Amino acid sequence: MSEVNGVEALLEEARLTASIPPPAERQRLREAASLSRAQVAEAVGVGRSTVANWETGVSEPAPPGRLQYLRLLKGLAEIYPATPALAPADGATWWGLVPSPCPASAGVTPDFALLSRSS
Numbered sequence: 001m002s003e004v005n006g007v008e009a010l011l012e013e014a015r016l017t018a019s020i021p022p023p024a025e026r027q028r029l030r031e032a033a034s035l036s037r038a039q040v041a042e043a044v045g046v047g048r049s050t051v052a053n054w055e056t057g058v059s060e061p062a063p064p065g066r067l068q069y070l071r072l073l074k075g076l077a078e079i080y081p082a083t084p085a086l087a088p089a090d091g092a093t094w095w096g097l098v099p100s101p102c103p104a105s106a107g108v109t110p111d112f113a114l115l116s117r118s119s
Contacts, residue, residue, distance in 0.1 A: 009067075016070035023057035025082065029073055030055070032080035044068035 030040055037051040044065035053059040054069065061069045
């Protein structure tokens with residue numbers, strides 16, 4: 001390998017390592033692509049249990065499979081981008097709306113018996 005290619009490979013690995021997703025996201029990406037741990041392990045040259053350890057946070061990706069694994073994660077992240085967290089903010093519901101309060105004086109009471117009847 002030429003000196004330039006070696007430097008470029010090291011820089012690529014450093015960039016990928018700096019942006020490695022947390023363990024849960026690693027697993028989400030693999031599952032989004034319908035890949036098994038065994039498939040990932042074979043593709044990056046490690047054992048299935050190593051991939052499991054990387055996805056559960058027991059260990060961090062390390063050579064010999066780290067660079068290939070990081071490339072895989074980057075590619076999967078481009079195909080299956082993370083969705084924004086669904087955590088409600090400022091009282092918003094999970095679908096993004098803030099419920100308006102129904103005043104007690106409105107006299108509206110839901111009739112749950114009607115809702116449970118079959119049509």
